[in-house]
Amino acid sequence: MPTTRAAPVGLLGVDVGGTKVALRAEATGRPAYERTFRWPAGADPAADLAALDAEVVALRATWGPVHAVGIAMPATTDATGTVLTWPGRPSWTGLDLAGACRRIFPDSRTAYADDGDLAALAEARHAGHDDVVYLGVGTGVGGGVVLDGRLVPGRVSAEVGHMVVDLDGTRCDCGRTGCLQSVASGPATLRRAGLARGGEVSFDDLRAGLHDGRPWAVEAVHASCAALAAAVVSLGELLAPAVAIVGGGFADGLPGFVPLVGRTARLAARPGRPAPAVRAAALGGLSSLHGAVQLARDLVTTSERIAVEEI
Numbered sequence: 001m002p003t004t005r006a007a008p009v010g011l012l013g014v015d016v017g018g019t020k021v022a023l024r025a026e027a028t029g030r031p032a033y034e035r036t037f038r039w040p041a042g043a044d045p046a047a048d049l050a051a052l053d054a055e056v057v058a059l060r061a062t063w064g065p066v067h068a069v070g071i072a073m074p075a076t077t078d079a080t081g082t083v084l085t086w087p088g089r090p091s092w093t094g095l096d097l098a099g100a101c102r103r104i105f106p107d108s109r110t111a112y113a114d115d116g117d118l119a120a121l122a123e124a125r126h127a128g129h130d131d132v133v134y135l136g137v138g139t140g141v142g143g144g145v146v147l148d149g150r151l152v153p154g155r156v157s158a159e160v161g162h163m164v165v166d167l168d169g170t171r172c173d174c175g176r177t178g179c180l181q182s183v184a185s186g187p188a189t190l191r192r193a194g195l196a197r198g199g200e201v202s203f204d205d206l207r208a209g210l211h212d213g214r215p216w217a218v219e220a221v222h223a224s225c226a227a228l229a230a231a232v233v234s235l236g237e238l239l240a241p242a243v244a245i246v247g248g249g250f251a252d253g254l255p256g257f258v259p260l261v262g263r264t265a266r267l268a269a270r271p272g273r274p275a276p277a278v279r280a281a282a283l284g285g286l287s288s289l290h291g292a293v294q295l296a297r298d299l300v301t302t303s304e305r306i307a308v309e310e311i
Contacts, residue, residue, distance in 0.1 A: 009067045010067050013026075024290070070110075116144040116158065120146050137224070137247070138248040139186060140173070141180050232244040233275050244279070
């Protein structure tokens, strides 16, 4: 009798951001599919979801079926899958995320988790380290903690970006003053550079200014790196990880950014307690996306649940 081979399982990772969304689909024997699109103007959740749905329809039509979906989300959700808060896209507050995912992926096993947690897991597995803290610098500052190969604390995400580094500092998008995110995120760094320069500063402007040694660019970036180094040292005191990984699109796009965080952290360590070694994310700005793919893979290979909401 002829042997019947099972069709390869299609895995889809979706990295949801404040301004754009990245998708990556993988299956044995098929080239990977990658696509990034920007949210439509207007910040209307219905339009956002329609755009995502259209992208998924196009993916299925050109690439093939999807059996499991992992979604990296920066929003805070409750136990029912409703968005409680998302400063990067405040119009999503109150959105039934779980219900929206069921409509877009009706025939796929689907789960979502915090984008920082998934980035931490992807980077830890890629690096082969069991004890890692991850800080992702982009539109906000995300992060995650992996100890003994598992995400901790497990019940909730590790909100590294909301560690308080300066109670007298800048107001964060979350409403509190002095969060790491309010100092070190991409928008916070650009705002600080703009104030020093006396005009609006784009990412390309900042990169060029940093390359040319312009004080307004250098000082803005140094302040962000110092805040991140303080977070690395504090996490090292609490958790003693072997490595602190710094990633995210903003950090990945600025040459010298991660080494500066590492040097500053080393200088801030106390005798007998060295700071964790700081490394750039091996997956660059794609850590959360690869973590989302890993989440989809875990849905079909294991029953383990760690800080994950399956829909």
